[in-house]
Amino acid sequence: MTAEGNSVLVVASETDPAADGVCRVLAERHARVFRFDTAEIPQAVWVRAKLSGGVWQGELVAAKDRVNLEEICSVYVRGPRPFEPPPHLTEIERWHSAMECRYALGGVLASIPGVRWCNMPAASADAAYKPKQLQDFHACGLATPATLLTSDAQSVREFAATAGQLICKPVAVGVVRTGHGSHVAYTRRVTADDLENLAGVDYSIHCFQAYVDALYSVRLTVVGDNFFAVRIDAGSERARVDWRSDYPSLRYQVIDTPPEIREGVGAYMETAGLTYSAWDFGVTPEGWIAYEANPEGQFGWIEQETGVPITTAIADILIERQDQS
Missing domain, CATH: 3.40.50 (Rossmann fold)
Structure with missing residues (x-):
């Protein structure tokens, strides 16, 4: 080269x-x-x-x-x-x-x-629309949680009656900035008290999903044709709901990506026009459940914890054309 x-x-x-x-x-x-x-x-x-x-x-x-x-x-x-x-x-x-x-x-x-x-910025911007992302996951053969988007309190209660335990998570803004600093908007469980008093739910459209009682979580970082899957075991109850909320309690293990997940993820990456994306899954006895894919997701900490060569894979993608010339 x-x-x-x-x-x-x-x-x-x-x-x-x-x-x-x-x-x-x-x-x-x-x-x-x-x-x-x-x-x-x-x-x-x-x-x-x-x-x-x-x-x-x-x-x-x-x-x-x-x-x-x-x-x-x-x-x-x-x-x-x-x-x-x-x-x-x-x-x-x-x-x-x-x-x-x-x-x-x-x-x-x-x-x-x-x-x-x-990634191409336009592709990353399009992929940031999580409602479309979930529909595209389904079209690519990936399982997703039951999901409700609404600003109507009664709709939330009716959804809980059929979906069971719920969580609430941001649709777009994961970090809330105030005059006193920045605060991460973690995924949280919706309690019985929350369902009784849903004041404020009408202030915006909220994302509610059926809680996935996962055996463990997976962070799957995709770079071109490279799939780096890492199992994440939560050591606390709050980390079981959102592992980002308690990093010290986490344990990591590099694992293989099942063929059907590689196929579905690969199909989505091609459809979305993405070269890189960081995926989050929950794994149940029935299989992998896709939560979301972040085209700008962090990878430094998972590389440091496990040694998976994400940085090298990104560099390889960037110089591939040079190597072939």
């Missing part, structure tokens, strides 16, 4: 350790990397793109580096920060500037032919 004329674009915060790891592996493979954060646009990273002969030509320029658009062979998008317009602009002007930057840069990069994405 030669790095000349084959550049990997890494779009991530400069303080993201997962992106740091991918960049280290790419450097070990002698890949040419241009890394920037969208928060650096338009003031510290400049876009120069001209439509010529029906093709966008130009470059991205930073203070100490630059890359030609035609040199980009792959793009790794890893939770970059929002665009940061000049601070002297009004709030509305800053919003307008950020939107212009988003659609201009995104449109140019999406137009480069033959680029491998991990």
Whole structure:
């Protein structure tokens, strides 16, 4: 492999350790990397793109580096920060500037032919709609929990009467930010007292699901054709409901992915146009139950706990085109 004329674009915060790891592996493979954060646009990273002969030509320029658009062979998008317009602009002007930057840069990069994405932002955005995700899981042969989306209290009670024990979880926003900091919105059980007093349920549409009394959970990280399945055993009652709520109690074991799960997950990944996704399952005596798939899910901690080579797999995806050239 030669790095000349084959550049990997890494779009991530400069303080993201997962992106740091991918960049280290790419450097070990002698890949040419241009890394920037969208928060650096338009003031510290400049876009120069001209439509010529029906093709966008130009470059991205930073203070100490630059890359030609035609040199980009792959793009790794890893939770970059929002665009940061000049601070002297009004709030509305800053919003307008950020939107212009988003659609201009995104449109140019999406137009480069033959680029491998991990992931294409539009695909990640589409996959974030969990109600559609659950329907797509079912179409791909994956089992899912019985689910109700509603802002109607009586509908919740009727659902509980048939589904049994319920949990409530966020549909989109997993972290609530207040003036006092950030708070994770963990999945929680719906108690009998909750069902008696559902005041506030009409403030928004809520997601209720039948509680899955799982033997254990599985975090399945998919990178291209690589499936990294890790069994997670919860050591506390709250971790049994949401293992994120009690990391110290967790135990991990690398396991195989059943063929039928590989088939269903692979079908969904293809349908959604995703290269990377972090899946959560509950495993019962009847089989694996798919909860959700996060196209921007974290993987650093599971790699550290188990040694599964997720970082290397991501780097392999990004330089695959170079290796074949």
